Amino acid sequence: MTGDQSDVFSRLKGMLPSRWFGTPTDPVPLVDAVLTGLSTSLAFIYSLYLYAKQQTRISTATDGWLDMIAADFFGPAGLSRKTGQSDASYRNAIKVTLLREKATRNAIIKTLVSLTGRTPTIIEPQRPADTGAYGAPNSGYGVAGSYGSLSLPYQAFVIAYRPHSSTGIASVAGYGISTGGYGQASQAEYASMSMVTGGVADSDIYAAVAAVKPEGTTIWTTISN
Template sequence: MVDALIQGLASASAFAYALYQYAVLQTRIKTATEGWLDMIAADFFGTALMRSANQSDASFRARIILSLFRERATRNAITRVLTDLTGRAPIIIEPQRPADTGAYGAPNSGYGVAGAYGSILLPFQAFVQAYRPASSGIPYIAGYGSPPGGYSAPSRAAYAALSQSTGAVTDADLYTAVDSVKPIGTIVWMSISS
């Protein structure tokens, strides 16, 4: 009888201690798991940083930490966030920056030469040419003009939808990323191409 009583108290204490250890792990980003990691992201970023479908805790944790310590409010911040998302560096032109637009008598400018026009009438503005990520298509679906696909023949050809593409970065993701790192009070005009 005494053994059962002591064993019951020990089991309850062991459960309480395990729960305490689990709770301690959830108080730090580096050790938080599951829904607690989602709550941490919501606390810091609101709805701007959500877990992707089937994203692991380790991957989501890395995104949270990257977003917390990401460079902001600089030209390089825009370049880095777009390069991280797409793997392709954007072209950024600031109309008031002579390094982007050139100047009369400068070695980096001249009529009939590729480049951008500058203007002092466009303060605190930038033009960003962003690129969508290079895509390999939809897995296991043959494209038009490829040998595995053909009409009236056993093949891997099919009508496809964008929903079949996994892990795609949307245009909205690119706009949101730039908006999250651009300086407050500036206007960034974006053009997105493939």
């Protein structure tokens, strides 16, 4: 393989005069020992170069470099890696967040659907499609539509909905479950909400709305099940 120890060794030995040291395949113990040491070091340097090259692009970056990329684009607390989240999943989240639509009503809807899997309810007090209008067919007192107000410019009300379920608790089947085993996955034990990993917290929902809302607007957000 290009750049590995055997490849570098053969390249180095191929540069030596064959009249003095023989062909690259001829065993020369002392020379081979020196070249083996050199080729091992150079192969490590080459692998380090390949690794460093990967970290210069979001599509190939790995490990903590992805976290640094996210912090660079979105700030230290803008898009943190979730507990146990893989590089592939986190990379996709970075790309989606970086390129997602922003500063529109549709941006809020798409962001919350992506985060929670549920479509939010959005009411703009100055939008007749949300509030209805006197004599309009899309509204009825206590039946359809919401109260509107011309005195609330650049404001909207968002009802976001929590996901139907979280990802659960790693390695735990649940107390009394037949598949559970003592001290091993999937073990049976009492569980609490504090043990749940991978779920969407309310703070994630608030942060998502704040990240894509238009500047200069006020978005009143409530969260419901």
